[in-house]
Amino acid sequence: MPCLTCEILYCLDNEVCVCIYKLSWSSFKQPSDALILGKIKNVDCVLLARHGRQHTIMPSNVNYRANIWALREEGCTHLLVTTACGSLREEIQPGDIVIIDQFIDRTTKRSQTLYDGQPTSPPGVCHIPMAEPFCNKTREVLVEVARSLGVKCHVRGTMLTIEGPRFSSRAESLMFRQWGADVINMTTVPEAVLAKEAGLCYASIAMATDYDCWKEHEEAVCVDNVLKTMKENANKASSILLTAIPQISQMDWAQTINTLKSMAQSSVMIPKH
Template structure:
């Protein structure tokens, strides 16, 4: 039977408006990995079954290193999500990635230090085996192509590629660190892409991230250095642009055939699992 898309949206501010979803209802869930960041918000967008999840909790009281990423992704998987569209605020590591611009992330560098990145950890009640999930491509190619085509159709400006450095946080980088990350050739910096993108692929879910550049981090010799006030100002000025585009993405996902992509992803996951010898 053809795959019927169901989309999870992982974000925060801007996705708590009850008008976003039709037939909206809340559902509290738990997983073998603990509780997700918040209740799942179930509903529909243009007839597409959709699940909203606030990454940091709706009170924004969970710091990046304390987010239960495994519970979040597992909860969306158990709810039947075939796709995840995530949003995130990021800093810029390159002059041409300007505050206020959208970036469709296509790669990452992991600089986190204390996060569990697999469901297959050998703990009781967790999936059996060891998995070596390939991360190239890290993001779903069909979903990325859809987003870029839709942006062109709607005249939404979005940078088509970007490598994000994910740091542990919650502090921002030092200037020396920021310049090291620039030397990697990375474009943006954030605190939440890893392990979220890794776990989504291990769960067999098509995943894409739309990042909003809010600041220039701290590497520039002149101008404002990254601060909470600057990040929130830029975010609040652009959140409606981000949320309206994500809603359009969800609607477009419902119009495409995903059979080949999802079956290929399932085979990739299956082939990455090494079961214990009997």
């Protein structure tokens, strides 16, 4: 069952049939908002607003662990997420879509594991491999769908995640370019890491809204411009999701899911008593 953690949730509301709002609670406390359960194109789906449906939760305060835990407990196998981002490359223009395949972590305040040693958390210490942070099979579906719809799509890219909520300084933006980052946001980490620990197929549609602030003769990123481009991009991302979801549901994912779950389980070290 796919799950969507969306910046464009409102665009999909009308596509959900048999809609149920479900409040969730776990040892990681409450997720960002109520889970929306229903069917999209006759496929069971769960929608969750990462920042809350009114966008009231800043990136540092998103309860990523509760979100991932709630979605896994609901039976989700895939996480198809959208994220606004700044472009660090000339060729990635505002309005473009990037199906990212790597990340660089510059966050500082976030819990990055479900195995935190607390009495109510899963036991052990998890050293999850992160060489391939995203599900490549799911990414391939998103790329193929975007191309079939005529959406300008970059088939790979490295996301640099900053702590936020502030935007980068120009010196930082230029440094991130030198590091090899292609786009920049505030949410991919720890979301991708936790999804990997949970054994879920995770893929992200990154929507470029601006050129951050590295271009001296280009208007620097600001909230107004981000929202304007996000509104223009929303239909592209929702079209990709609405086409990809039924395709994903018809594919055989048994080996992929088993591999992810096996990796997650074998990454946990539990002390012998």
